[in-house]
Amino acid sequence: MSPKATHPPDTPLYPIREVSRLTGVNSVTLRAWERRYGLIRPQRTPKGHRLYAHDDIQRIEHILQWLNRGISVSQVGDLLDQPESVEVPTQSSSDWPSQRQQLQVLIETLDMARLEAFYHQSLALYPLGTSITELWQPVIEALEANWAVQPDLVQRRLLETFLRSQVGIRLHFANQATRGPLVLISAMPDDPGPLWVLMVALMASEQGYRVQLLDTPLPLEELTLAAERLHPAVVLLVSGQAESRDFIAHRLPQATQAIGVPLGVCGPVARLRADELKHSPVHVLGDDLPQAIARLRSLLRETGT
Known part of the structure; x- marks a missing residue:
């Protein structure tokens, strides 16, 4: 665990909002890492506001590296100050x-x-x-x-019902706070519920997109009308099921031109139907949800949307 941070008077210091922007870690999480685990120790102003130095930011990035390797936050504190060659804890631990x-x-x-x-x-x-x-x-x-x-x-x-309410609250306030591209997210016909589409909406919102969520499926003709009226930058379809072969191989590719903006597919369906979608105009973003949303930026750049 690092000692209380002390830095020379001329060291640049950053407020928590800027550190959150630089690292991608929200301020709630940064505070939790400090209070609960002592992973970071920012300086404080006389009024109690947190100020982070460059080595604090590097430490946060190091924490993220461990988390991305599958280490839980409760274990990170013991690993932060170890040599880079330290053995990664096994999955069983x-x-x-x-x-x-x-x-x-x-x-x-x-x-x-x-x-x-x-x-x-x-x-x-x-x-x-x-x-x-x-x-x-x-x-x-x-x-x-x-x-x-x-x-x-x-x-x-x-x-x-639980996730609808929790995710809905986050989407409401996040949409008010961002000017990012609008993503229209909808479930596919065979998905029995909105669990996957809610996770995707949560992830897209976290990455700065405005999200219009349709957590029950629309017929493709109605989805086209929705795109015309809402003017999204991209339409994203999500399913935890394989969906029918006719829908994936024929109806969905035919709908992409009518929709008029890039059409992406993510969730387990993207893995289960990867072969059928390989040569179609549908963009397959994958079943790893954070990676799928990360691919949206390059998709929007490629298509000039």
Whole structure:
């Protein structure tokens, strides 16, 4: 754990908002890393405002490197000051599996109060991309595999309702605060619920896009009309299912020209139908949700949107 930061008087210092912009870590997470784990120790102004030096920013980037290697935040403190050659903890020693198990149990036992606390904690302690990659996406995949064998509509609908409300609140305030490109995000016809589309909307919003979310599928003809009226920079379709071969191989490619803006596909469908979409005008962004949203920027640059 690093000692209290002391720097020469002429050292440039940055407020938390600027550090958040530079590192991509939101201010809530930076405060949680400081208060709960002591991972960073910024200076304070007489009024208590945090000020970060360049080596604090480097330390934050080092934390992100460990998180991106699958290390949980509770383990990072012991690794930060180790040599670069230090051995990465094994998956068996990571607490991600226990966190995933805990989240899944909360959902399966319908413990909504603790689920809400767990949700907010996961988004406070980790960058959103890490939280989705290591926690929420694997749990949703596991739950959907279970529900395919033994359906449980109560579990599914309660989780959907919970995430609709939580994600909806974030989208509302984030859309007011950003001038980024508008992304129209919609579920595909065979997806039985909005779990995947909500995760994608959350990730897109975090990356600075304005998000118009359609969490129930629209017929492609209506989706075309929606694009004409809303003027999005890109339309993004999401599904946790394979979707029908006719929809993927024929109807979706035919709709891309009528929609008039780039059409992307992400979520498990992008992996399951990669071969059918390989030579189509549909842009396959992948099933890793943070990476899929990261690819949107290059897609918009390529298409001049």
